[in-house]
Amino acid sequence: MTQRSRLIRVSGIALCLVLTGVGARRASAIPLVDIRYVETDASGGSFRYLYTLFNRSDPVTDAGMNLFDVLLSFDPIQDGSVLALPAGWDSISGAGFIELFSVEIGAPPDGSDIPPGGFLSGFVLEFNYRAGPLAFDALLTNPQDPSVPIQAPGTTAAVPEPSSALLMMLVIVSLGTRLHHPSAKR
Numbered sequence: 001m002t003q004r005s006r007l008i009r010v011s012g013i014a015l016c017l018v019l020t021g022v023g024a025r026r027a028s029a030i031p032l033v034d035i036r037y038v039e040t041d042a043s044g045g046s047f048r049y050l051y052t053l054f055n056r057s058d059p060v061t062d063a064g065m066n067l068f069d070v071l072l073s074f075d076p077i078q079d080g081s082v083l084a085l086p087a088g089w090d091s092i093s094g095a096g097f098i099e100l101f102s103v104e105i106g107a108p109p110d111g112s113d114i115p116p117g118g119f120l121s122g123f124v125l126e127f128n129y130r131a132g133p134l135a136f137d138a139l140l141t142n143p144q145d146p147s148v149p150i151q152a153p154g155t156t157a158a159v160p161e162p163s164s165a166l167l168m169m170l171v172i173v174s175l176g177t178r179l180h181h182p183s184a185k186r
Contacts, residue, residue, distance in 0.1 A: 032056035057116035066113035088112025
């Protein structure tokens with residue numbers, strides 16, 4: 001191996017280590033929001049959605065980064081309405097949006113924000129069409145410094161049906177058994 005190729009190799013490894021280390025620190029310091037829903041047919045062309053909001057921020061690294069506001073966006077020619085909200089939350093809606101927000105600053109028991117590592121269910125919305133995954137913008141903030149909120153955009157996702165999840169698990173187990181079985185051909 002020449003001096004030049006050794007230097008390139010060492011530089012490449014060092015760069016990977018630096019990028020991995022920096023990326024890991026940045027990733028853990030960025031609060032994340034996940035919104036899952038269960039869809040039900042409400043008949044007459046309407047669909048009801050039960051949303052659960054997850055604050056996936058790290059409770060240690062992102063301590064105090066509470067989820068307090070979510071803006072759901074949808075087709076403005078369609079209608080959406082809020083049927084139920086958890087205690088301590090309110091909403092505003094208009095053409096193409098529904099905003100859900102905490103009315104009490106801070107995490108429980110004092111406030112109604114969702115703390116890092118926490119989740120909250122009970123957000124029931126109804127649309128006059130099958131809305132499916134919706135774009136959202138979430139806001140997180142530290143109650144000690146509410147003037148600096150962090151925006152976390154994303155898309156809502158359906159909770160997998162238990163039968164689909166079970167079927168997928170069986171297929172994976174079956175494939176794993178076949179691949180590791182002594183009589184499996186290689």
